[in-house]
Amino acid sequence: MDETTRPDANPTASEPSRAPQRTAAGGSAGSAGQTGLIVVGVDGSKESRIALRWACSEARVRGCAVLAVSIWHLYPLAPPERVGASPWWFTADPEEATRAFLGEVVDEVSADFPDVRVEQRVISGHAAEQLIALSSEADVLVLGATGSGGFVGMRLGSVARAVLEHALCTVVVAR
Template sequence: MDVSQQASERIVVGIDGSAASSRALAWALRQAALTGGTVEAVQAWEVPAAYGTGMMVIPNADEFEAAAKDTLARTVDQVAGNDPGVPVEQHVVAGHPAKALIGAAEGAALLVVGSRGHGGFVGTLVGSVSQYCVSHATCPVVVVREDD
């Protein structure tokens, strides 16, 4: 497979530590194995709004990033194990999850997200992040539904 074909088979998957994002990662790994692609697992983080305005200096912002890295690594390890069968890159991005995923998916073959992650309204069929991705991504989006 040449480099240009391999680049077109990049699958970006959103991770947030929820069961839905774990299922999305498992789906993305299976799809990448079928297409000869790679998986790029992306965990976004942002300082919660309860911490005040952006004008404040947040002394523990590094803790939010460290927690995101830990969540991402733990999720990839639990779902993919030591030998996922396809290359998996892990990226932690500061910013709103929906916008971070749209940015990460530029030029990707596919964006995969869970139907609902952490912070959503219980009972909704599609969360705000997945809805935003479906509406704004420049590549196809797969929304992996939660098991009943």
């Protein structure tokens, strides 16, 4: 196989796998022939929606599941004397807000892929570190080309750059 061909939906037994084999339901691979896991980071950016769409399309071809992951992290927002004063944009439990947002994005994209199982996971922590850790479970990790940081002219976000440098599986950066 070269870079112009798409991998077969059912790789041969002689091809090594660096990730655990899973079915769409998340169990061990069995007679159903569905193996693998595609992890995709979803941060709400247009690029992360494109990444989720790409992951679902690829999962359909491979016959595997997608794990859509959103990671939240609270940065220090104020000096210690201001702690306890809630900023105007922080009005809900961050985990619940992230879970609701992820559900909306997954519902929007997965409507076009009814035959693909898309699981959701919300994690607290640093995005790059958490995605790198999840790469040990994945056959493929998919990210958007730029994140929510929005530096003008940057073609690759800092999270995508860190994941590309340290992931333990194939990484796809979708545009």
